[in-house]
Amino acid sequence: MTDTARARKLADRIRVVVAETLQRRIKDPRLGYVTITDTRVTGDLREATVFYTVLGDEEERTASAAALESAKGVLRSEVGRQTGVRFTPTLTFVLDAVPDTARTIDDLLAKARASDDEVRRAAEGKGYAGEADPYRKPAADDGDDTADEA
Template structure:
Protein backbone atom coordinates (compact mmCIF):
# COMPACT_ATOMS: atom_id res chain seq x y z
CA UNK A 1 0.00 0.00 0.00
CA UNK A 2 1.64 3.29 -1.10
CA UNK A 3 2.15 6.07 1.39
CA UNK A 4 0.05 9.17 0.91
CA UNK A 5 2.81 11.51 1.96
CA UNK A 6 6.44 10.70 1.36
CA UNK A 7 9.33 11.68 3.57
CA UNK A 8 10.05 14.78 1.52
CA UNK A 9 6.50 16.10 2.04
CA UNK A 10 6.63 15.44 5.78
CA UNK A 11 10.02 17.10 6.16
CA UNK A 12 8.98 20.14 4.12
CA UNK A 13 5.79 20.54 6.17
CA UNK A 14 7.73 20.37 9.43
CA UNK A 15 10.39 22.71 8.05
CA UNK A 16 7.71 25.25 7.07
CA UNK A 17 6.31 25.26 10.62
CA UNK A 18 9.73 25.54 12.25
CA UNK A 19 10.88 28.32 9.90
CA UNK A 20 7.75 30.33 10.66
CA UNK A 21 8.43 30.02 14.39
CA UNK A 22 12.12 30.88 13.97
CA UNK A 23 11.37 34.02 11.96
CA UNK A 24 8.67 35.05 14.41
CA UNK A 25 10.48 34.36 17.70
CA UNK A 26 14.21 33.83 17.28
CA UNK A 27 15.28 36.34 14.63
CA UNK A 28 15.48 39.80 16.16
CA UNK A 29 15.58 42.03 13.09
CA UNK A 30 12.98 44.79 13.04
CA UNK A 31 13.60 45.41 9.32
CA UNK A 32 12.05 42.06 8.39
CA UNK A 33 8.49 42.84 9.44
CA UNK A 34 5.72 40.25 9.28
CA UNK A 35 6.86 37.35 7.10
CA UNK A 36 4.67 34.39 6.16
CA UNK A 37 6.24 31.16 4.94
CA UNK A 38 3.96 29.94 2.14
CA UNK A 39 5.78 26.86 0.91
CA UNK A 40 8.98 24.87 1.29
CA UNK A 41 10.08 22.84 -1.75
CA UNK A 42 12.77 20.28 -1.04
CA UNK A 43 14.98 18.50 -3.53
CA UNK A 44 14.63 14.72 -3.69
CA UNK A 45 17.78 14.19 -1.65
CA UNK A 46 16.72 16.91 0.86
CA UNK A 47 20.00 18.75 0.22
CA UNK A 48 18.43 22.05 -0.81
CA UNK A 49 15.24 23.86 0.09
CA UNK A 50 13.47 26.63 -1.76
CA UNK A 51 11.48 28.69 0.71
CA UNK A 52 8.68 30.85 -0.66
CA UNK A 53 7.47 33.69 1.55
CA UNK A 54 5.33 36.81 1.51
CA UNK A 55 5.61 40.05 3.44
CA UNK A 56 2.70 42.11 4.65
CA UNK A 57 2.47 45.64 3.19
CA UNK A 58 5.66 45.76 1.17
CA UNK A 59 6.49 47.44 -2.13
CA UNK A 60 8.76 46.04 -4.88
CA UNK A 61 11.91 47.49 -3.36
CA UNK A 62 10.93 46.11 0.06
CA UNK A 63 10.35 42.65 -1.40
CA UNK A 64 13.79 42.62 -3.01
CA UNK A 65 15.45 43.78 0.19
CA UNK A 66 13.64 41.06 2.18
CA UNK A 67 14.86 38.37 -0.23
CA UNK A 68 18.41 39.70 0.01
CA UNK A 69 18.30 40.00 3.81
CA UNK A 70 16.86 36.52 4.33
CA UNK A 71 19.40 34.93 2.00
CA UNK A 72 22.18 36.72 3.89
CA UNK A 73 20.76 35.41 7.18
CA UNK A 74 20.37 31.91 5.73
CA UNK A 75 23.30 30.35 7.66
CA UNK A 76 21.94 31.63 10.99
CA UNK A 77 18.41 30.48 10.17
CA UNK A 78 19.77 27.09 9.07
CA UNK A 79 21.67 26.75 12.35
CA UNK A 80 18.52 27.53 14.38
CA UNK A 81 16.54 25.11 12.22
CA UNK A 82 19.09 22.35 12.83
CA UNK A 83 18.56 22.73 16.58
CA UNK A 84 14.80 22.24 16.22
CA UNK A 85 14.61 19.48 13.62
CA UNK A 86 15.94 16.01 14.18
CA UNK A 87 17.74 15.39 10.91
CA UNK A 88 21.33 14.41 10.21
CA UNK A 89 21.74 17.02 7.53
CA UNK A 90 19.83 20.27 7.21
CA UNK A 91 19.08 21.52 3.70
CA UNK A 92 20.74 24.57 2.20
CA UNK A 93 18.15 27.34 2.41
CA UNK A 94 17.32 29.66 -0.49
CA UNK A 95 14.57 32.26 -0.04
CA UNK A 96 12.26 33.46 -2.82
CA UNK A 97 9.42 35.96 -2.70
CA UNK A 98 6.09 34.30 -3.53
CA UNK A 99 4.18 36.69 -5.76
CA UNK A 100 1.18 34.38 -6.23
CA UNK A 101 -0.77 36.28 -3.55
CA UNK A 102 -0.13 39.61 -5.31
CA UNK A 103 -1.10 38.07 -8.64
CA UNK A 104 -4.31 36.67 -7.14
CA UNK A 105 -5.24 40.05 -5.67
CA UNK A 106 -4.62 41.72 -9.03
CA UNK A 107 -6.79 39.15 -10.85
CA UNK A 108 -9.57 39.60 -8.28
CA UNK A 109 -9.39 43.37 -8.75
CA UNK A 110 -9.58 43.04 -12.54
CA UNK A 111 -12.53 40.65 -12.32
CA UNK A 112 -14.32 43.00 -9.94
CA UNK A 113 -13.78 45.94 -12.31
CA UNK A 114 -14.95 43.86 -15.28
CA UNK A 115 -18.04 42.75 -13.36
CA UNK A 116 -18.91 46.37 -12.47
CA UNK A 117 -18.50 47.43 -16.10
CA UNK A 118 -20.64 44.54 -17.38
CA UNK A 119 -23.64 45.10 -15.10
CA UNK A 120 -25.74 48.03 -16.27
CA UNK A 121 -26.82 50.43 -13.58
CA UNK A 122 -30.54 50.93 -13.16
CA UNK A 123 -31.95 54.39 -13.68
CA UNK A 124 -34.39 55.63 -11.13
CA UNK A 125 -36.67 56.68 -14.00
CA UNK A 126 -36.81 53.17 -15.49
CA UNK A 127 -39.99 51.45 -14.36
CA UNK A 128 -41.73 48.45 -15.75
Protein backbone atom coordinates in the same frame (compact mmCIF):
# COMPACT_ATOMS: atom_id res chain seq x y z
CA MET B 1 13.59 6.39 -5.57
CA THR B 2 12.20 9.29 -3.61
CA ASP B 3 9.90 9.23 -0.65
CA THR B 4 7.48 12.08 -1.33
CA ALA B 5 5.72 11.63 2.00
CA ARG B 6 9.00 12.13 3.85
CA ALA B 7 9.85 15.18 1.72
CA ARG B 8 6.41 16.63 2.44
CA LYS B 9 6.79 16.08 6.19
CA LEU B 10 10.25 17.63 6.16
CA ALA B 11 8.95 20.61 4.16
CA ASP B 12 6.18 21.18 6.69
CA ARG B 13 8.63 20.96 9.57
CA ILE B 14 11.06 23.36 7.87
CA ARG B 15 8.23 25.85 7.33
CA VAL B 16 7.35 25.79 11.04
CA VAL B 17 10.98 25.99 12.20
CA VAL B 18 11.81 28.92 9.89
CA ALA B 19 8.66 30.83 10.90
CA GLU B 20 9.30 30.33 14.62
CA THR B 21 12.97 31.23 14.31
CA LEU B 22 12.17 34.40 12.38
CA GLN B 23 9.70 35.37 15.07
CA ARG B 24 11.86 34.59 18.10
CA ARG B 25 15.56 34.79 17.21
CA ILE B 26 16.08 37.04 14.21
CA LYS B 27 16.24 40.67 15.33
CA ASP B 28 17.21 42.26 12.02
CA PRO B 29 15.55 45.71 11.70
CA ARG B 30 15.29 45.24 7.91
CA LEU B 31 12.99 42.27 8.42
CA GLY B 32 9.41 43.45 7.89
CA TYR B 33 6.19 41.62 8.48
CA VAL B 34 7.15 38.33 6.79
CA THR B 35 4.81 35.37 6.43
CA ILE B 36 6.15 31.95 5.42
CA THR B 37 3.53 30.63 3.01
CA ASP B 38 4.99 27.36 1.72
CA THR B 39 8.10 25.20 1.66
CA ARG B 40 9.13 22.65 -0.94
CA VAL B 41 11.92 20.11 -0.58
CA THR B 42 13.56 18.23 -3.44
CA GLY B 43 13.22 14.47 -3.58
CA ASP B 44 16.76 13.90 -2.31
CA LEU B 45 16.08 16.21 0.68
CA ARG B 46 19.12 18.37 -0.18
CA GLU B 47 17.46 21.66 -1.12
CA ALA B 48 14.50 23.49 0.38
CA THR B 49 12.71 26.41 -1.22
CA VAL B 50 10.93 28.64 1.27
CA PHE B 51 8.18 30.87 -0.13
CA TYR B 52 7.30 34.03 1.78
CA THR B 53 5.24 37.18 1.51
CA VAL B 54 5.92 40.62 2.94
CA LEU B 55 3.27 43.09 3.97
CA GLY B 56 4.26 46.46 2.59
CA ASP B 57 5.69 48.18 -0.44
CA GLU B 58 8.57 47.26 -2.75
CA GLU B 59 11.18 48.86 -0.47
CA GLU B 60 10.11 46.68 2.47
CA ARG B 61 10.18 43.61 0.22
CA THR B 62 13.76 44.20 -0.86
CA ALA B 63 14.85 44.96 2.73
CA SER B 64 13.18 41.78 3.98
CA ALA B 65 14.80 39.76 1.19
CA ALA B 66 18.21 41.08 2.24
CA ALA B 67 17.47 40.27 5.89
CA LEU B 68 16.41 36.71 5.03
CA GLU B 69 19.54 36.23 2.94
CA SER B 70 21.62 37.50 5.85
CA ALA B 71 19.91 35.18 8.34
CA LYS B 72 20.11 32.11 6.08
CA GLY B 73 22.95 30.50 8.07
CA VAL B 74 21.19 30.85 11.42
CA LEU B 75 17.97 29.54 9.94
CA ARG B 76 19.70 26.56 8.32
CA SER B 77 21.50 25.60 11.53
CA GLU B 78 18.23 25.82 13.44
CA VAL B 79 16.50 23.65 10.83
CA GLY B 80 19.29 21.08 11.13
CA ARG B 81 19.11 21.10 14.91
CA GLN B 82 15.33 20.70 15.09
CA THR B 83 14.76 18.24 12.26
CA GLY B 84 17.57 15.81 12.97
CA VAL B 85 18.16 14.82 9.35
CA ARG B 86 21.59 13.60 8.26
CA PHE B 87 22.09 16.39 5.73
CA THR B 88 20.54 19.77 6.47
CA PRO B 89 18.96 21.10 3.27
CA THR B 90 20.17 24.37 1.82
CA LEU B 91 17.56 27.11 2.08
CA THR B 92 16.49 29.29 -0.81
CA PHE B 93 14.03 32.12 -0.17
CA VAL B 94 11.58 33.05 -2.93
CA LEU B 95 9.03 35.85 -2.77
CA ASP B 96 5.62 34.24 -3.24
CA ALA B 97 3.68 35.55 -6.23
CA VAL B 98 0.30 34.30 -5.02
CA PRO B 99 -0.88 37.63 -3.49
CA ASP B 100 0.00 39.56 -6.66
CA THR B 101 -1.72 36.96 -8.82
CA ALA B 102 -4.80 37.04 -6.59
CA ARG B 103 -4.88 40.84 -6.82
CA THR B 104 -4.69 40.64 -10.62
CA ILE B 105 -7.52 38.10 -10.72
CA ASP B 106 -9.64 40.31 -8.43
CA ASP B 107 -9.07 43.28 -10.76
CA LEU B 108 -10.08 41.21 -13.78
CA LEU B 109 -13.21 39.98 -12.02
CA ALA B 110 -14.14 43.56 -11.10
CA LYS B 111 -13.77 44.60 -14.76
CA ALA B 112 -15.94 41.65 -15.85
CA ARG B 113 -18.62 42.60 -13.29
CA ALA B 114 -18.59 46.21 -14.52
CA SER B 115 -18.92 45.03 -18.12
CA ASP B 116 -21.80 42.72 -17.19
CA ASP B 117 -23.58 45.59 -15.40
CA GLU B 118 -23.14 47.80 -18.46
CA VAL B 119 -24.63 45.13 -20.73
CA ARG B 120 -27.48 44.58 -18.26
CA ARG B 121 -28.27 48.33 -18.21
CA ALA B 122 -28.20 48.47 -22.03
CA ALA B 123 -30.56 45.49 -22.25
CA GLU B 124 -33.21 46.93 -19.91
CA GLY B 125 -36.51 47.46 -21.70
CA LYS B 126 -35.27 45.87 -24.92
CA GLY B 127 -36.91 42.96 -26.67
CA TYR B 128 -35.67 40.19 -28.87
CA ALA B 129 -35.19 40.93 -32.58
CA GLY B 130 -37.70 38.71 -34.29
CA GLU B 131 -40.59 36.59 -33.17
CA ALA B 132 -41.13 35.35 -29.66
CA ASP B 133 -40.58 31.75 -30.83
CA PRO B 134 -37.74 31.81 -33.41
CA TYR B 135 -37.77 28.07 -34.19
CA ARG B 136 -39.28 26.73 -37.42
CA LYS B 137 -42.39 24.70 -37.19
CA PRO B 138 -43.20 21.86 -39.56
CA ALA B 139 -45.55 22.90 -42.34
CA ALA B 140 -49.16 21.91 -41.83
CA ASP B 141 -49.82 18.89 -44.13
CA ASP B 142 -52.95 17.04 -44.96
CA GLY B 143 -51.40 14.07 -43.28
CA ASP B 144 -50.76 12.35 -46.64
CA ASP B 145 -47.17 11.10 -46.58
CA THR B 146 -47.63 8.65 -49.52
CA ALA B 147 -47.89 11.29 -52.31
CA ASP B 148 -44.28 10.91 -53.47
CA GLU B 149 -44.34 7.12 -54.06
CA ALA B 150 -44.64 7.21 -57.88
